[in-house]
Amino acid sequence: MDEPSALAAFAALSQETRLRIVRTLVRAGPDGMPAGALGEAIGGATSSRLSFHLTHLEQAGLVISRRDGRFIIYAAVLPALSGLIAFLMRDCCQGHPDICAPAVAALACSCEPEKDDANA
Amino acid sequence: MDEPSALAAFAALSQETRLRIVRTLVRAGPDGMPAGALGEAIGGATSSRLSFHLTHLEQAGLVISRRDGRFIIYAAVLPALSGLIAFLMRDCCQGHPDICAPAVAALACSCEPEKDDANA
DNA sequence: TCAACGGCTCAATAGATGTTGAGATAACAG
DNA sequence: CTGTTATCTCAACATCTATTGAGCCGTTGA
Numbered sequence: 001m002d003e004p005s006a007l008a009a010f011a012a013l014s015q016e017t018r019l020r021i022v023r024t025l026v027r028a029g030p031d032g033m034p035a036g037a038l039g040e041a042i043g044g045a046t047s048s049r050l051s052f053h054l055t056h057l058e059q060a061g062l063v064i065s066r067r068d069g070r071f072i073i074y075a076a077v078l079p080a081l082s083g084l085i086a087f088l089m090r091d092c093c094q095g096h097p098d099i100c101a102p103a104v105a106a107l108a109c110s111c112e113p114e115k116d117d118a119n120a
Numbered sequence: 121m122d123e124p125s126a127l128a129a130f131a132a133l134s135q136e137t138r139l140r141i142v143r144t145l146v147r148a149g150p151d152g153m154p155a156g157a158l159g160e161a162i163g164g165a166t167s168s169r170l171s172f173h174l175t176h177l178e179q180a181g182l183v184i185s186r187r188d189g190r191f192i193i194y195a196a197v198l199p200a201l202s203g204l205i206a207f208l209m210r211d212c213c214q215g216h217p218d219i220c221a222p223a224v225a226a227l228a229c230s231c232e233p234e235k236d237d238a239n240a
Numbered sequence: 241t242c243a244a245c246g247g248c249t250c251a252a253t254a255g256a257t258g259t260t261g262a263g264a265t266a267a268c269a270g
Numbered sequence: 271c272t273g274t275t276a277t278c279t280c281a282a283c284a285t286c287t288a289t290t291g292a293g294c295c296g297t298t299g300a
Contacts, residue, residue, distance in 0.1 A: 168279085
């Protein structure tokens with residue numbers, strides 16, 4: 001993750017429609033979901049607007065697309081998201097992990113939606 | 121962390137000068153550094169430009185300021201940064217940690233300044 | 241082949257954003 | 271009190287960005 005990539009990613013995430021798209025795709029998991037369903041999930045997005053934002057997100061490397069019949073399936077790119085924050089937090093504590101430990105711990109919790117379901 | 125806050129934070133980070141400010145402050149640690157030194161560290165920022173961006177970052181909750189004599193010291197707000205990615209990754213694996221484990225692991229490594237940073 | 245459907249592309253418009261330069265404010269030293 | 275340093279404020283301008291609506295492309299099934 002270099003500076004231009006990070007800038008592009010943050011810019012992509014700084015827009016309401018795009019942020020909702022990414023969050024919806026994160027929840028959708030690795031299988032992703034088609035553009036149309038995405039539009040319904042986030043609400044009030046015309047075909048053209050949705051396409052514009054999806055293209056923007058794909059160019060920023062935050063989502064990927066694949067065609068399945070007449071649908072186009074989009075999915076979130078999790079490594080891009082984590083790489084983003086890694087870029088931001090790099091050298092955050094200069095060898096003093098106690099400084100940033102709370103921050104890192106908060107991140108790990110985002111994987112556990114309250115239910116302590118075991119591994120898979 | 122709610123959606124409007126996250127949008128403001130991502131917008132704040134989507135600008136080259138501001139991203140550099142935040143990263144410089146993250147490296148500077150909890151003690152922060154004065155605006156002038158910050159300007160020299162990131163290069164080519166006039167007083168007015170720097171102030172504009174610092175105000176923007178402070179309103180987004182990513183940095184805080186305090187006056188020390190005739191200096192104004194700025195420092196990064198680490199919880200805001202981690203809260204940001206937690207908001208983004210929430211429910212990322214729906215109870216299947218193996219999906220997002222690599223992403224989370226990448227974040228934890230950002231505390232170790234072992235790898236050489238080739239930022240642009 | 242055709243029509244229906246899902247999604248994309250394009251150009252124009254309106255709104256948001258960053259930069260600049262001059263000036264103002266606050267604190268310190270003499 | 272005066273000058274200097276450090277930083278902020280303000281208004282104008284140039285630039286970038288999002289939205290809209292019309293139209294196009296590819297896939298499917300009869």
